[in-house]
Each structure stands twice: as C-alpha cells, then as structure tokens.
Amino acid sequence: MNWASLRRFGPLVALVVLALLPYCGLKIPGVFDSAVNTPGTLQLLALCLVFGALALGYDLLFGRTGMLSFGHALYFAAGVYGTDMLVTKAGYGLWTAILLAVVGTATLAALLGAIALRTGGIAFAMVTLAFAQVAAITIGRNPGGATGGEEGLPMATDKVPDFLVGVANTVNLYWLALGVLVITVLVVHSIAASPSGRVLAAIRDDERRVGVLGLDPYRYKLFAFTVAGGLAGLAGSMYALLIGGATPHIAASDQTLTLLVMVVLGGPGTKWGPLIGGVLFTYLDFRLAALGDSFPGPLSQPLFVLGAIFILAVYFFPGGLAGLRTRLGPLARWVPARRT
16 A cells, blocks of 8 residues: 555544454553453543544644644633533533533633733743633632532533443443544644635744735634634543543643643644644553553653653654654665665
8 A cells, every 4th residue: 555545544544443442352461451442441542532632632723823822721621620510510411511611611712812812922822821820720729619629520420421431331431532533633634724724824834924915813823722722622521521520630731731742742733743642642651650660760750751752752853753754764765775
C-alpha cells in the first residue's frame, strides 16, 4: 500500500480497530497489566482517547491559529464540573446535563475570549491564565457546597443510564469516549479544511496581512476560541463520566501546560500530531505512575521521565512525532539505494 492510500484509508482502519478493541482478549506484557478487553485497560484507553481529543481541540487555538492560551484547563473543568453539578445537584438527566454543559462552556469561552482577545501575545496568555486561576480558586473554596472543594464532587448515578454505571459497563464508556474523539476530529478537521480554517492559518502566519485583506482577525480568533472551549467542555463531560465525578486538580494551571506538552510532542498544526501526542502522553503518565517503584532514583518519578522524553523529542524531532516521516524519508530512500 502506498502513502496516498494509507493517508486516505488509514484513519478509517484505525477507527475500526479502536472500535473492536473491547473484543480483543490479547495480553501484552509490559504494555498493559491485563488483557486489552479488561475494565482496567479499557479505562486507561478511554482516558487516552479523551485527552487525545482535548489536545486536538487545544491545537485549534495553538497550532492552527497561533494563540498561546494558558487557561484552556478552565473550559475542561467547566465541562467536568458543569456535567457533575447538573446531574448531582440539579437532578438533570445525563444527556441533558452534557448538552447544557457543552453549550454553557462554549458560551463561557465566547464571553471570556471576547475580553482576552482584546490583547495579544504574552498579554493574551497572562489574561487567560488569570481567568483559569480565578476558576481554580473558586472551585477550591466550594461556594455554597456546589463543587465539593478539595474533596471533589462524586457524581450521583441515579440520573446516569444503567449501561454506563459499574465496572462491567466500562466497555460502553470506552465506546462513548471513542465517539467524543470522532466528534472532535470531525469538527477540527472540517474547520481546518474550510475557508475559515485557511483564514485561521493565515492569522497564525501573519495577522496583519489578514487585516489588510479586509478580514477581521478578531472575529475569526473568537470563533476558534469558542469552538475550542466547547470541545474542551465535551471532553470534560466524558472525563466526569469516566472517573465518576470531578476533582479540583483538573482546573489547575499545570493542566494547560500538560496540554501544551501534548501538542508540541505530537506536532502542532498537524492533522494527527496533537491527537497522537495526547494519547501517548496520557498513556505514559499513567503507566509510569504504576511502574514507578520498579525504577531507581529519579526514574521512579513519572514527571522526570516524561520531561526527559519531551526534551529529547523536541531536540531530535522539532516538528513533533507527526514530522517523523519527513525527517526519516531521506533515510528510507537511502537504504534501498545502498542495496542496489
């Protein structure tokens, strides 16, 4: 199969493989602790899919529009806490709660983005960070007992469909996470291929030239900011289902820095790079935490190992993992030439 065919049918094949993983009883020692179709492994894979979707949505801002936001964790947390509070505190059904949480998160992103986008560069990054810090402090203080404070907020299961409750139904949560990823991919790639996506790329490359052409960069950036916020809210809703509630660490500023690392590791502005970076980083984060006691010294600390991997990846592959084919292409052509 040539490269053109792989690019055309590869994503569809990958989707089919991911959808069929719950039927795979294969054991992969060192990669997973148990068989692929066991609840523990499916839980980990579902989390990888959620953070892959979250990183892809964040790349709509960073890689495709050139906006460095340090506050994207705010919209992820809004999706998590919004869904949880609507189900647990307000008594809404799950699907209604998710819809309201996503719409509310997108609206919040539009309102805050309208303010933050009046600035640019470092000032924009600092304003978004300030908004996120306010949200994190508010969650920690537990106003009116709504957020649960430092203890978090477990989700009430009486409004959640039975097929999504319990360890035995982890497979259904996995498929739902895969659905969230598919929705995110379709939205981001549709925007990237549209005229608006080309304007966003032009803003990333030279915002002044876009203004000279008679287009309003502010309006397009606000559009990207709002869509990215809504997608983060959707990922947050799925995360709340997976972990059974909300915890305050998801609103911390380092959550956005983690997203930035995921995108840079995979390749900002590329079609599949951020998704791959999000999946790989999440997998390594959980696996290294589980295997930490098996390594001596600083190697037992997951953040140390992840930091070293990130530095090496940025040094040797500046374009991220998505740029591997470009960098290894000359080598692939050189090897057959040497054999002949």
